[in-house]
Amino acid sequence: MVMMKRPSAWPLMALGLVMALLHLLKCPNVAAMDPVQELEWQVEYMTVDTLGVEQRVIGINGQFPGPQLQTTTNTIISLNVHNGLDEPFLLTWNGIQQRKNPWQDGVLGTNCPILPGQSWTYKFRAKDQIGSFSYFPSTNLHRTAGGFGSIRVDPRSTIASPFSPPDDDFAVLIGDWYQADHKVLQAMLDNGSTLPAPDAVLINGRLGATFTVEKGKTYRFRISNIGSSQTLNFRIEGHQLLLVETEGSYVESTYHDSLDVHLGQSYSVLVTMDQNDRDYYVVASTRFASPVLNGIGVLHYADSTSAVSGDLPPAPADPDFSLNQARSITWNLTTNAARPNPQGSYHYGNITITNSVKFSNSAPTLSGKQRFAINNVSHFVPDTPLKLADYYHIPNVFTSVPLHLTQEPTLAVSVLEGPFRAFVEVIFQNDEPTIQSWHTDGYSFWVVGFGSGEWNETARLTYNLRNAVSRSTTQVYPSAWTAVLMSLDNPGLWNIRSAEVQRQYLGQELYLRVVTPPGVSWKRREHAPPVNLLLCGQAKTLQVNAASPSPGEAP
Incomplete structure (x- = not known):
């Protein structure tokens, strides 16, 4: 009998280590494999000439508007913000979903504000996202003074875009503007009044912004409405806008003479310089x-x-222009986005709706003052951020309720309980004669339907269940409704709000609490609080009980 020599254990162990390393290199969720981008932002008052007179604005690193936050899918952003203002301050990242990481959302329900003279470092990433977004202040009425900017998330080099790379890329920030100081505007709201009509519309923070181009080249314009109250129509004289992307979703490429951009929305268009060598108007x-x-x-x-x-x-003269355009914007189901699989591979139209809720906006008067509400509940901001109260089990800050609200008009802390991984139909019902714009933090949703009057169940027969666009901000036309579908797969406490500054400030917002039940894998649980967590309100004297992210995860 021939005796076989037993192999040494060392080569087998080495082979195991090599295989494990190869697995880690292939795993997209491994924090060590993701690059880190470190930024320093100094927030301070500046004096600029906006409307022919000098005005105090909020700048970042000496820029108004602030610098573009340009990054790449899954890159970890470490962004240290120093507050040089005389008021507490926060920035929120409009459309960046903060997967399982509400601690970096930058709204008063999840974060303590950065006090004057102090700094705080945000740490987050645009996980599995690409496209065009914006950032702005979420505190007081700071957004009416500036502090806003563009966010550009480029795809990884291994993921092709559905169009040829443009010759250059422009950030275009459009928005209505007030000449009055933001503290004067805030005092109006605090005293029970509403804001007057804005004084002007600015493009990139000024009157007369110039975009220099070369004949024959194609440019990408990333257009974001960072204004306070108004829908804007954007157009370039003599040039067609080829719409290719909105808030992280590639859309079916369609040409437009102009685009209606509602509050909080972002669009990417390609524009080819195919006209005579002269100057052309850019109008919002x-x-x-x-x-x-x-x-x-x-x-x-x-x-x-x-x-x-x-x-x-x-501007468009057809009264139905805006609605018809909204219905024409559809998802590109054949292209990749942040991952090498078609956007339509997770097809929302085949998923059973498990929960349905209607959010109706209104403008009640409470205690003699103007307020705004959702389902008759006007939200007020407690001293203790809701996320801290939730995590540290601090009583009497809020009580979550089911997804349906039926209360009479009241002032309350509005937190709704959302079942984890439920597939939810949300109806935004607008019975007022003014246009509305709604945004969800932590989520994108499929905009499946628009209609006039009061929504009813027969409206579901009109839904687009094939290629509705996925985005995080949608408009609701006057005396009308908009229907969206969303999967509650992102645990945390997330803000749902009006994108109109005064409406959000005076109560038209709520928080959606989505908690993973016992037994769910750590891969689907939200992150522990960061080690630099700011504490305030009733949590101010507590010890930060932060743990490192779970293995294989990163903010």
């Missing part, structure tokens, strides 16, 4: 409001010797 005009305000910029061909002249390109 208010919609659904009177009088019409025009923000005017210039598209400057590099060899142009002719300045802009003549009439502005007109």
Whole structure:
């Protein structure tokens, strides 16, 4: 009999280590494999000439608007914000989903504000996201003073985009603007009044912003409405806008003469410079409001010797233009986004709805003062952030309720309980004569339907269950409804709010609490609080009980 020599254990152990290392290198969720991008932002007051007179604004690193936050999918952002203002301050990342990481959301329900003279480091990433977004202050009425900017999340080099790379990329921040100081505006709201109509529309923080281009080249314009109250129509004289992306979703490429961009929304368009060498108007005009305000910029061909002249390109005259355009924007089901699989591979139209809720906005008067509400509940902000109260079990800060609200008009801390992994139908019902804009933190949703009047169950027959666009902000037209579908797969406490500054400040917001039940894998649980967690309110004297993220995870 031939005796076989027993192999040494060392080669087998080495092989095991190699195989484990190869597995780690392939795993996209391993924190050690994700690059870290470190940034320092100094927030301070600046004096700039916005409307022909000097005005105090909020700048970041000496810039107004603030710098573009440009990153790549899954890159970890370590962003230290120093508050040089005389008031507490927070930034929120509009459309960045903060997967399982509500601690970095930057709203008063989840974060203590950064006190004057102090700093705090956000640590987050655009996990499995690409596209165009924005950031802005979430405290007081700071957004009316600035502190906002563009977010650009580029895809990883291994994931192709559904269009050829443009020759250059422009951030275009459009928004209505007040000449009054933000503290004056806040005092109006605190005293029970509403804000007046804005004074102007700015493009990139100024009147007369210029975009210099070269004939024959194609440019990507990332357009974000960072204003306070108005829907804006964006157009470039003599040029077609090829819509390709909105808030992290590639859409079916369609040409438009102009785009209605509602509060909080972002769009990417490709524009080819195929006209004569001269200057052309770039216009952002208010919609659904009177009088019409025009923000005017210039598209400057590099060899142009002719300045802009003549009439502005007109805004759409068709009263149904905005609704028809909204219905025409559809998801591109054949392209990859942040991962190498089609956007439509997780098909929402085949999922059974498990919960349904209607959010109705209203404008009640409470204690003699103007407020705004959702389902007759006007939210007020307690001294202790809701997330701290939830995590540290601090009593009497809030009580969560089921997804349906039926209370009479009241002032309360509004927190709704959302079943983990439920597939939810949300109806935004607008019985007021003004247009609304809604945003959800932590989630994107499929915008499946628009309709007039009061929503009823027969409206489901009209839903787009094939290629509705996925985004995080949607409009609701006057005396109408908008229906969205969303999967509650992101645990945490998340803000749902009006994108209109005064409505959100005076109570048209709520928080959605989604908790993983016992027995769910750590991979699906929310992150522990960060070691630099700020404590305030009733949590101020507590010890930070933070743990490292679970293995294989990163903020």
